[in-house]
Amino acid sequence: MFRLSGKCVRHTKIVLSAVIGDESSEKSRTEKVLGAVTALAAEFDLPSPLWLEKNIRDFKRRARTHFTSDNFLEPLPFDYLEIEVIEE
Template identity: 50%
Template sequence: MRIDFREIASGRNIADYTVEDKSNQSRTRKIYGAIEEACYALDLPRPIWLDQNIREFKRHAKTRFGQDSFLEELSFDFLEIQVLEEDLW
């Protein structure tokens, strides 16, 4: 599985990070692990999954975390995550 993370500010990509996970863990564990790794690498707090994020991610394998998903003030508009490649079983 490959998951892409992008920090977007004023419509521009200001930082990105891609996580590749070839482990045998569940999809959910891979996603949470990738978020933890990407947030550490990008020096970001971990976002809170809101109902809207869950629905978007289930439907499109992509979502955006805005200021309402973080406890700390952000220096960008949103963090976008997208699954680029799913595992084939």
Template identity: 50%
Template structure:
């Protein structure tokens, strides 16, 4: 089972959070990650964040990254969206 935790943080507090699960063994890790981000953004009514070099580097090291206002085309009313892989197949 693959699980990703998506959290919206504002003023140092978790405002919204959800866990997205995916048990589709035909998808690779990258597709599962992007699918989970799509689900979280849909649930939170957000545009999809842009992956900057900083995000790619952080995610490769720790399976966790933060998307700030620089990652979104639209304005956001929170400090950042954080994603973290909490379980992998």
């Protein structure tokens, strides 16, 4: 089972957190990640973040990355959104 953890952090404190799971065997890992990020954004009432080269590079290396205000078109009520794969 695929699970992705998401945390919104403001001033070093977690203000929102959630875990999204996907049991589908037909989807690729990329589809699962993008779907989970979209689901996290919806749960936190945010627009989906833009994936920049830095995010892609970090995620490929460590299966985690964080999205700052540069990744969103609207102002954020927190400092960054961190995502991490916790189970595959």
